[in-house]
Amino acid sequence: MNYTNSFSRVTREMRSSLIRELVASTKNIEGLISFAGGFPSPLTFPEKQLSEIFGEVVANEGRDVLQYGASEGDALLKKELMKWEGYDLDPDEMLITVGATNALYYYGRALTEPGDVILCEAPSFLGSLVAFDALEVDCKAIPFDDEGIIMDELKEQVSKIRAQGKRIKFFYIIPDFQNPGGISYSLERRRELLRFCIENELPIVEDNPYSRLRYSGEPLPTFYRLAREEFDGSTIVTEIQSFSKILGPGMRIASVKGDKALVERMVSWQQKVNITPDCVAQRVVARFLERGLMDPHIENIKKFYAPYLNKMLDELQKNMPATVKWTKPEGGIFLWLTLPENVNADELFKEAAKNKVSFIPGSKFYPPGQERYNTLRLNFSFATPQQIEDGIKRLAELLV
Amino acid sequence: MNYTNSFSRVTREMRSSLIRELVASTKNIEGLISFAGGFPSPLTFPEKQLSEIFGEVVANEGRDVLQYGASEGDALLKKELMKWEGYDLDPDEMLITVGATNALYYYGRALTEPGDVILCEAPSFLGSLVAFDALEVDCKAIPFDDEGIIMDELKEQVSKIRAQGKRIKFFYIIPDFQNPGGISYSLERRRELLRFCIENELPIVEDNPYSRLRYSGEPLPTFYRLAREEFDGSTIVTEIQSFSKILGPGMRIASVKGDKALVERMVSWQQKVNITPDCVAQRVVARFLERGLMDPHIENIKKFYAPYLNKMLDELQKNMPATVKWTKPEGGIFLWLTLPENVNADELFKEAAKNKVSFIPGSKFYPPGQERYNTLRLNFSFATPQQIEDGIKRLAELLV
Numbered sequence: 001m002n003y004t005n006s007f008s009r010v011t012r013e014m015r016s017s018l019i020r021e022l023v024a025s026t027k028n029i030e031g032l033i034s035f036a037g038g039f040p041s042p043l044t045f046p047e048k049q050l051s052e053i054f055g056e057v058v059a060n061e062g063r064d065v066l067q068y069g070a071s072e073g074d075a076l077l078k079k080e081l082m083k084w085e086g087y088d089l090d091p092d093e094m095l096i097t098v099g100a101t102n103a104l105y106y107y108g109r110a111l112t113e114p115g116d117v118i119l120c121e122a123p124s125f126l127g128s129l130v131a132f133d134a135l136e137v138d139c140k141a142i143p144f145d146d147e148g149i150i151m152d153e154l155k156e157q158v159s160k161i162r163a164q165g166k167r168i169k170f171f172y173i174i175p176d177f178q179n180p181g182g183i184s185y186s187l188e189r190r191r192e193l194l195r196f197c198i199e200n201e202l203p204i205v206e207d208n209p210y211s212r213l214r215y216s217g218e219p220l221p222t223f224y225r226l227a228r229e230e231f232d233g234s235t236i237v238t239e240i241q242s243f244s245k246i247l248g249p250g251m252r253i254a255s256v257k258g259d260k261a262l263v264e265r266m267v268s269w270q271q272k273v274n275i276t277p278d279c280v281a282q283r284v285v286a287r288f289l290e291r292g293l294m295d296p297h298i299e300n301i302k303k304f305y306a307p308y309l310n311k312m313l314d315e316l317q318k319n320m321p322a323t324v325k326w327t328k329p330e331g332g333i334f335l336w337l338t339l340p341e342n343v344n345a346d347e348l349f350k351e352a353a354k355n356k357v358s359f360i361p362g363s364k365f366y367p368p369g370q371e372r373y374n375t376l377r378l379n380f381s382f383a384t385p386q387q388i389e390d391g392i393k394r395l396a397e398l399l400v
Numbered sequence: 401m402n403y404t405n406s407f408s409r410v411t412r413e414m415r416s417s418l419i420r421e422l423v424a425s426t427k428n429i430e431g432l433i434s435f436a437g438g439f440p441s442p443l444t445f446p447e448k449q450l451s452e453i454f455g456e457v458v459a460n461e462g463r464d465v466l467q468y469g470a471s472e473g474d475a476l477l478k479k480e481l482m483k484w485e486g487y488d489l490d491p492d493e494m495l496i497t498v499g500a501t502n503a504l505y506y507y508g509r510a511l512t513e514p515g516d517v518i519l520c521e522a523p524s525f526l527g528s529l530v531a532f533d534a535l536e537v538d539c540k541a542i543p544f545d546d547e548g549i550i551m552d553e554l555k556e557q558v559s560k561i562r563a564q565g566k567r568i569k570f571f572y573i574i575p576d577f578q579n580p581g582g583i584s585y586s587l588e589r590r591r592e593l594l595r596f597c598i599e600n601e602l603p604i605v606e607d608n609p610y611s612r613l614r615y616s617g618e619p620l621p622t623f624y625r626l627a628r629e630e631f632d633g634s635t636i637v638t639e640i641q642s643f644s645k646i647l648g649p650g651m652r653i654a655s656v657k658g659d660k661a662l663v664e665r666m667v668s669w670q671q672k673v674n675i676t677p678d679c680v681a682q683r684v685v686a687r688f689l690e691r692g693l694m695d696p697h698i699e700n701i702k703k704f705y706a707p708y709l710n711k712m713l714d715e716l717q718k719n720m721p722a723t724v725k726w727t728k729p730e731g732g733i734f735l736w737l738t739l740p741e742n743v744n745a746d747e748l749f750k751e752a753a754k755n756k757v758s759f760i761p762g763s764k765f766y767p768p769g770q771e772r773y774n775t776l777r778l779n780f781s782f783a784t785p786q787q788i789e790d791g792i793k794r795l796a797e798l799l800v
Contacts, residue, residue, distance in 0.1 A: 001603060001636045003511070003662040006569065011510045011665050014672070039468055047462025054680070055455030062447025066648030068439055098498055098674045105673050110411045111403070127675070134672040169406065203401060236401045248466030250679030262403040265411050272414070272534040273505050274498045275527070278678040279650030280454070 010114075010136050015368075022349070026358050033391035034358040035378040038179065038333065044301045045248050049293055050284065057283050069279035071271040072096070072263075073255070077286035081255055084289050085241075092260050095267055098277045100209060100242040100254040101131055104172070106266040106273070107205055107238060107256070108135040112169045117161050119171040119202075121149060123336075123365030123375070125179045128172060128207065132367075137169070139367040146327070148175065148185030151192055158200065170203040175223055176211035177332025180365050180377035184330065187220055194227055198236050209242040212298050214331035215306035224257055235259035243285060245333065246298055251281040305333065305381055311388045312380040319396035326378075333381035336362070338374060339399065345376040348398060357394040410514075410536050415768075422749070426758050433791035434758040435778040438579065438733065444701045445648050449693055450684065457683050469679035471671040472496070472663075473655070477686035481655055484689050485641075492660050495667055498677045500609060500642040500654040501531055504572070506666040506673070507605050507638060507656070508535040512569045517561050519571040519602075521549060523736075523765030523775070525579045528572060528607065532767075537569070539767040546727070548575065548585030551592055558600065570603040575623055576611035577732025580765045580777035584730065587620055594627055598636050609642040612698050614731035615706035624657055635659035643685060645733065646698055651681040705733070705781055711788045712780040719796035726778075733781035736762070738774060739799065745776040748798060757794040 023036050057065060072078075073096025082089055097103040112118065114136035120129070122141030132139045140161065142154050161168055173193075175185040185193070197204050206223045221229070224239035238258030243251065256266060270276065288294060312335065316326055325338045339345060345361035352358060362375025383391060423436055457465060472478075473496025482489055497503040512518065514536035520529070522541030532539045540561065542554050561568055573593075575585040585593070597604050606623045621629070624639035638658030643651065656666060670676065688694060712735065716726055725738045739745060745761035752758060762775025783791060 001598075001601065001634065001659060003603070003635075003659055003665075006511055006603070007665060008509065008511060008513050011668070014668055042463035042467055045462050045466040047458055047466060050466070051455050051459035051462065054458050055451050058447055058454050059451035062445050062451065062648075063442035064650075066445040066447060066450070066650040067442055068644075068649045098677075101672070102674050109408065111406055111408060113408050131672045134669070198401075201401065203403070203406070234401065235403075244468075248462075249468045249675075250464075250466040252674065252676065252678045259401060259403055265403075265407060265414075268411070268414055269534070272501070272531045273673060274502050274652065275649075276652065277498075278652045278681050281678050281680065 010134065014133055015130055022360065022364070026353050029353060029356060032353070032356045032358055033383055033387045033394065035380070035383060035391060036358045036360050037379055037382050039382055040245050040249065040333070041304065041381050044304055046293070046297050049288070049297075050248070053284050053287050054280070057287060058280060061283060065279045065283045067279070069276040069282070071276050072267045073277065074279060074282035074286060077282045078255075080286045080289040084294060087257070089257065090260065093257060093263055095256040095263050095270070096277050096282055097254050097256060097270065098274055099244060099249070099252045100207060100240045101127055102274070103240045103254050103256045103266070104128055104205065104207070105131050105134070106269040107170070108132065108137065109269050110262060110265040111203070112137050116169045117166050118169050119154075119157070120367070121173055121178065121181070122370060123180050123362060123372070124172065125174060125207065126364055129365070129367055141367050141370050144178070144181065144183060146183055148183070148189035149173070149193055151189075151196065154193075154196070158202070168202055170205050171197065172205050172207065173223070174207045176208060176220070177213065177329050177334070179210070179332070180334050180336055180360070180362070182327035182329035182332060182335040184220065190220065190223060190226055191230070194223060194231055194236070198227075198231055198234050202236075204237045206237055206239045208239055209245050210332040212246055213302060213305065213333070215302055215309060217330040238262065246294070246301065247285065247288070251278070251285070253277060253281055253285050307385060308380045308388065311385045312378065312392065315389055315392035319393050321396070321400045324399055333379055335378050335380065337376050337378060339376070341374055343399070344373045346373060348376070351398050352395060355394045355398060357391045359395070410534060414533055415530055422760065422764070426753050429753060429756060432753070432756045432758055433783055433787045433794065435780070435783060435791060436758045436760050437779055437782050439782055440645050440649065440733070441704065441781050444704055446693070446697050449688070449697075450648070453684050453687050454680070457687060458680060461683060465679045465683045467679070469676040469682070471676050472667045473677065474679060474682035474686060477682045478655075480686045480689040484694060487657070489657065490660065493657060493663055495656040495663050495670070496677050496682055497654050497656060497670065498674055499644060499649070499652045500607060500640045501527055502674070503640045503654050503656045503666070504528055504605065504607070505531050505534070506669040507570070508532065508537065509669050510662060510665040511603070512537050516569045517566050518569050519554075519557070520767070521573055521578065521581070522770065523580050523762060523772075524572065525574060525607065526764055529765070529767060541767050541770050544578070544581065544583060546583055548583070548589035549573070549593055551589075551596065554593075554596070558602070568602055570605050571597065572605050572607065573623070574607045576608060576620070577613065577729050577734070579610070579732070580734050580736055580760070580762070582727035582729035582732060582735040584620065590620065590623060590626055591630070594623060594631055594636070598627075598631055598634050602636075604637045606637055606639045608639055609645050610732040612646055613702060613705065613733070615702055615709060617730040638662065646694070646701065647685065647688070651678070651685070653677060653681055653685050707785060708780045708788065711785045712778065712792065715789055715792035719793055721796070721800045724799055733779055735778050735780065737776050737778060739776070741774055743799070744773045746773060748776070751798050752795060755794045755798060757791045759795070
């Protein structure tokens, strides 16, 4: 049987993960220093604590957690999560999913038809952009500055799209330690964007994998919290919170907080796509939270990553020419370089591979046709401090 | 924000799981004996062995399994699974998914557009039917007898659909201990159906959650195996094998074997919907298989369930009037009753609830508009033997 002519249109046209192919292209280069990935350091995994809890949960609660679970997620995990985050929500305002991408997929399926317009940040997380491809939506990217989305650009784009008679289904943002941009929205910009979205009935989906990984400065309220607390309990924001960067992505656990009717429809999608996330992993996260292990663990991760970020900022400062600019994040795992206009980072990637250093060219983080080419993303959570020193030097050699 | 008017069409129209609502409607009836669910007995879960393996895997391989894994699934699990099943496949012919429904969803997404025609058995598994709703496909149900699908009915339906200029994208079957029907295809019918589907380029997706749970009689080759071994290595069949009924559904692990190009596209869907299944659970299943624990464990489950099935068959024989017929499965967890034409099982359900016994009316297992009403499904894996005796008596009282 030849299936090639049987594939659905969206299946034929789907982009594969370009990052995966890029990373594969440099796999066999000996001594390569990679700032390309987005993986947390395995040295931050609390494997000893988790090993004990996994063993205990399966031994003591096996008859429960090895059985089919609720499609909306484990009730105990939802309870512990609310306690940890400081919310007293109706359980029906929360849903557990197989990681954050899964949550975004359900959200998109619940709200969009093929051809619908959605908004994202320019640049934005590639994994989400390819998930939007699967929804067959038309994604428009809005540029941001150091304080968040540029409101005038947003307003202009919204007017333009609406003037064409089209409805914008949602705005996808990563407000804390943005991937790939490394910026965080200021409090003022958060309020300004919220006010605009509420006035214009433009739903926000807030992707929040990194906000807990703050190494300096003051934490800011999420959009979800601000909307509830300062905007009359508005449900315009749906927050996706992930355990991938603070516990371990292999466990595939994320949570969603949002409007009840919307969450109920997302649960309905989960019933059809996955039935339920892994019930063992859900209960393990619940027990991890219940025992108060999460906050001290996050303190350890922060202590671990902070020197990595500082090292990378120092080395950039020491080695890069004045024509190169970069974001100075206070957390997360990425920073973003802007090269002179005439430098193409796709070309630089090939040169860099020869010089045994790797990154992701910025062009990969824009919807098709909206690329910018003089930017690149650096990850600082995976290479060692010595590798950071050597790698930034190797990269700078190509730019001076 | 009121999301109700923002939902996509398919989201507005999706049926929720009717079984869930039915089960909920009888939840507070004290002393109710339920044959309604489809849950494995928690007494069959190998929680002690799994507890040890979970603990060990996370302690010893935590840096690997807590990290992001491959979208096609854990390489070790694929290797152990092939060894266990007796295949020597290219790893690219196999994919691990978040349970069987998830696999079916990717399969459907890869092959269908909204409005496409697919075929299923009449009756068929409700969970799959609602997943097909999410694909917005037009599902035609073909009746079966004790040996499998009725070939003349299939041929007639295929001709009719093709005469309308429509293409049938695939045929969904559950050939062993069918849910809800409790029948298994004979070897002859397997060959006949395969020959027809190969000649007519009609892909088969074979749902296989139960074939290992055979309590008597001789095991038969799966459609996947027959196609490979007797039909020139044909890739017309994609098999979905699940661990839900032989290990524990809470772990959400299933596997897919099929055509390489098709599997590659399903992996691409997994990348966009879930990234990867739970990596801890995948490795635990791999180690469980590697240690040779699966076959003895399945022997235990079979020893556990066989008396339940026999008890239910005995009690039906003793108590039911001659006008009621039922399937006599040699495995699985369900059997199927056919009542006199004039009895409506939807009505009987309400009477039965008053008599403190519960089942699923057969009408729930057909695509909308194709229902039959004088049938019902009984599960025999959950109630105790004493409950089976009492429950069948209570049901029979309403039918004599």
